[in-house]
Ligand code: SF4
């Protein structure tokens with residue numbers, strides 16, 4: 001295949017997914033050589049059950065691993081989750097069982113190397129992700145900060161540990177954070193991206209939104225094209241999805257052809273601007289955006305939010321969030337295991 005292709009297949013359930021996905025993956029069999037090590041990077045955001053649709057479904061991971069093993073490739077599965085460890089997430093999400101059954105190693109993406117991207121330098125990316133070929137296995141979900149989390153954003157898990165939340169502070173704005181996500185994706189440069197869009201999430205994703213059936217299985221060698229195609233098929237203005245908007249601005253969405261069709265709908269996060277916000281108005285709009293607030297009825301005082309807040313704005317013991325420090329990155333909402341962070345309107 002010389003032209004970039006985005007494959008869309010309508011898939012009603014995970015039982016039908018394996019056969020369908022294997023056929024699509026065969027299109028890319030010449031990209032791999034026997035004996036080489038390949039990192040398979042699922043969405044392993046946090047320790048959630050498969051039924052919650054936060055993480056890549058075990059059936060999708062199993063199919064990708066079997067495809068690689070049949071080619072006599074040596075796959076390893078890895079991620080650096082936003083909360084928990086690769087092992088704790090994999091265990092809860094049913095992914096560890098798949099790895100054990102197929103005798104595939106599960107690794108924590110650590111051992112950082114300072115990598116220089118087009119916009120940012122010294123991005124601490126896992127050595128494994130930079131030195132192995134990567135198969136990116138993403139999940140179709142909304143994202144309170146970035147509007148959607150698709151193929152490009154999935155490789156952010158190759159940035160090691162707490163560096164991920166620190167970048168929210170360094171980047172400062174959603175547009176600049178999208179540039180970082182794009183830099184990381186270009187550095188990791190996956191051979192293919194698979195989208196598990198059979199079940200995903202709408203509303204205030206990526207962890208505490210509403211589970212939703214979409215019925216999409218998608219594959220492409222180019223995640224910029226894949227993400228653009230999905231956003232378009234969902235009827236969303238590409239300009240409001242930060243990674244898609246910035247990748248278009250940076251000339252990274254190639255001309256591509258579609259193989260197969262699918263259309264869907266999605267309820268975007270309550271934090272999403274209705275239309276793309278022009279540059280001069282961005283500071284004004286940020287004064288009206290939603291802010292996190294601790295729901296004391298749900299909170300179990302685990303302090304995961306406090307420990308992950310890049311701005312050090314949360315004090316769980318005092319049930320307080322310092323809105324002068326808060327940069328509205330919604331990491332606290334993303335990592336809270338109890339859905340105890342509400343996103344409420346506040347005018348500054
Ligand atoms: S808000 Fe959530 S993450 Fe924060 S302490 Fe409470 S339960 Fe834990």
Ligand code: SF4
Pocket residue numbers: 292308309310311312313314321325326327328329330331332333
């Ligand atoms: S309080 Fe929440 S939204 Fe605000 S900076 Fe901290 S993690 Fe981000």
